[in-house]
Amino acid sequence: MSGLLVEDLTYSYGPKTALKDVSFSVAAGRFCVLLGPNGAGKSTLFSLLTRLLVSSKGRISIAGYDLQCQPRAALARLGIVFQQTTLDLDLTVAQNLRYFAALHGLSGKDARMRIDAALDQLSMRERDGEKTRSLNGGHRRRAELARALIHDPEVLLLDEPTVGLDAAARRSITEYAHHLADEGKTVLWATHLTDEVYDKDRLVILHQAQVLADGFAAEIAGDMPLADRFLSLTGAEA
Amino acid sequence: MRLYWTSLWAIITREALRFIHQRERFVAALVRPLIWLLVFAAGFRAALGLSISPPYQTYITYETYIVPGLCGMIMLFNGMQSSLSLVYDREMGSMKLLLTAPLPRGWVLFCKLLGSTAISILQVYAFLGIAALFDITHPAIGYVTVLPALIVCGLMLGALGLLLSSFVKRLENFSGVMNFVIFPMFFLSSALYPLWKMAESSELLHDICALNPFTHAVELIRFALHAQMNWSALGWSALALAVFMGAALLGYDPARARQR
Numbered sequence: 001m002s003g004l005l006v007e008d009l010t011y012s013y014g015p016k017t018a019l020k021d022v023s024f025s026v027a028a029g030r031f032c033v034l035l036g037p038n039g040a041g042k043s044t045l046f047s048l049l050t051r052l053l054v055s056s057k058g059r060i061s062i063a064g065y066d067l068q069c070q071p072r073a074a075l076a077r078l079g080i081v082f083q084q085t086t087l088d089l090d091l092t093v094a095q096n097l098r099y100f101a102a103l104h105g106l107s108g109k110d111a112r113m114r115i116d117a118a119l120d121q122l123s124m125r126e127r128d129g130e131k132t133r134s135l136n137g138g139h140r141r142r143a144e145l146a147r148a149l150i151h152d153p154e155v156l157l158l159d160e161p162t163v164g165l166d167a168a169a170r171r172s173i174t175e176y177a178h179h180l181a182d183e184g185k186t187v188l189w190a191t192h193l194t195d196e197v198y199d200k201d202r203l204v205i206l207h208q209a210q211v212l213a214d215g216f217a218a219e220i221a222g223d224m225p226l227a228d229r230f231l232s233l234t235g236a237e238a
Numbered sequence: 239m240r241l242y243w244t245s246l247w248a249i250i251t252r253e254a255l256r257f258i259h260q261r262e263r264f265v266a267a268l269v270r271p272l273i274w275l276l277v278f279a280a281g282f283r284a285a286l287g288l289s290i291s292p293p294y295q296t297y298i299t300y301e302t303y304i305v306p307g308l309c310g311m312i313m314l315f316n317g318m319q320s321s322l323s324l325v326y327d328r329e330m331g332s333m334k335l336l337l338t339a340p341l342p343r344g345w346v347l348f349c350k351l352l353g354s355t356a357i358s359i360l361q362v363y364a365f366l367g368i369a370a371l372f373d374i375t376h377p378a379i380g381y382v383t384v385l386p387a388l389i390v391c392g393l394m395l396g397a398l399g400l401l402l403s404s405f406v407k408r409l410e411n412f413s414g415v416m417n418f419v420i421f422p423m424f425f426l427s428s429a430l431y432p433l434w435k436m437a438e439s440s441e442l443l444h445d446i447c448a449l450n451p452f453t454h455a456v457e458l459i460r461f462a463l464h465a466q467m468n469w470s471a472l473g474w475s476a477l478a479l480a481v482f483m484g485a486a487l488l489g490y491d492p493a494r495a496r497q498r
Binding site: 088 | 334336
């Protein structure tokens with residue numbers, strides 16, 4: 001089973017190249033970290049992976065479905081947590097999740113059961129009647145993660161999901177995402193924080209629109225801490 | 239098929255919930271045309287003599303004349319309001335949720351359009367109800383026959399809003415839309431004065447008014463309120479709907495999208 005495949009992806013905003021010949025693949029059930037400093041091209045890559053943008057050069061495949069040729073089949077197998085919150089703050093947690101479920105064709109009892117199960121997984125069930133505006137940052141993130149799981153996606157994309165969270169909430173979300181990979185989901189986790197990377201993780205380092213390193217985190221780090229390796233790789237090129 | 243219906247229902251329900259949460263929007267949407275109807279029209283009727291022209295078969299008061307125009311005004315403002323909320327959605331990120339759903343983008347936009355049209359029709363009926371309380375009434379059957387006309391006009395003006403939202407990138411640019419779209423469309427139309435009256439003062443202005451899709455929307459509503467069909471108004475409104483919707487689809491095409 002294939003998880004996520006990116007081949008020779010190039011994208012430009014006018015004269016400015018945001019991604020240049022980016023290629024990597026993530027096997028099914030793997031946790032892959034996309035590490036890069038601000039401005040490396042991570043957000044552009046996420047926009048392309050979620051089809052908010054389309055590039056004429058390169059190919060993306062999600063769970064075996066080509067995003068260009070079969071966009072709906074590919075998007076149906078994708079769970080996404082965007083960097084910026086996409087909750088409707090005037091609606092309750094349950095209303096937000098029901099809305100999302102309906103956009104994926106789920107309704108009635110089936111949707112209710114899936115929503116309850118997703119909220120249970122993230123210990124958010126007791127908050128389902130609360131307006132999302134009243135939730136703290138950590139709980140909002142959990143609500144978004146629960147929402148991304150309702151349709152049982154094969155591939156999960158998380159774009160800097162711990163931004164603005166305190167240390168405890170960051171650790172909890174990071175551990176939970178790793179747990180999802182252990183359960184068989186393919187996870188792509190974008191971040192610029194090296195402490196969110198585990199040794200066993202696949203690691204793709206993106207810098208100045210290109211892939212700088214691609215392998216297992218422990219191998220790339222070698223004999224120095226990953227943070228130092230990351231700075232030496234990106235600093236030297238900066 | 240189920241995916242299409244559940245998504246349509248969800249998008250319309252969300253529009254309705256959002257509308258309920260913004261009660262002041264509903265009040266503002268009614269106060270604006272009511273001021274025109276009860277204050278402006280009362281003062282203006284002495285200045286404007288209206289001869290009998292279709293669909294009217296007898297002399298009418300000026301208040302009766304501008305009711306269809308004010309129905310159009312409600313829909314015009316609502317179309318712009320939904321355009322504003324689309325730009326807001328995009329800035330807040332919730333638009334991403336819609337655009338990454340496994341649905342054809344055209345369907346998503348069409349659902350949005352239907353939702354905003356349903357809300358503007360509710361507003362128009364509330365307005366017609368209040369106007370009736372002030373004795374400004376239309377033939378009873380007209381309140382039924384106007385519904386299809388309101389659907390066409392609501393969709394057309396909503397599609398215009400959709401098109402604008404694909405170009406207007408930031409909320410702060412929206413006052414420009416007010417100045418360059420709403421006011422010219424409203425004043426250069428048959429909403430407040432019949433086109434032959436306009437021709438008396440300027441042929442050029444008359445021609446511009448005749449080209450304005452809003453004029454045709456207003457005429458479609460005017461005739462439908464008297465249980466009559468104005469085929470040319472329907473044709474022009476439907477054409478404008480097709481053009482606006484087609485251009486909006488192009489505007490939301492991800493291959494053409496450029497991130498800020």
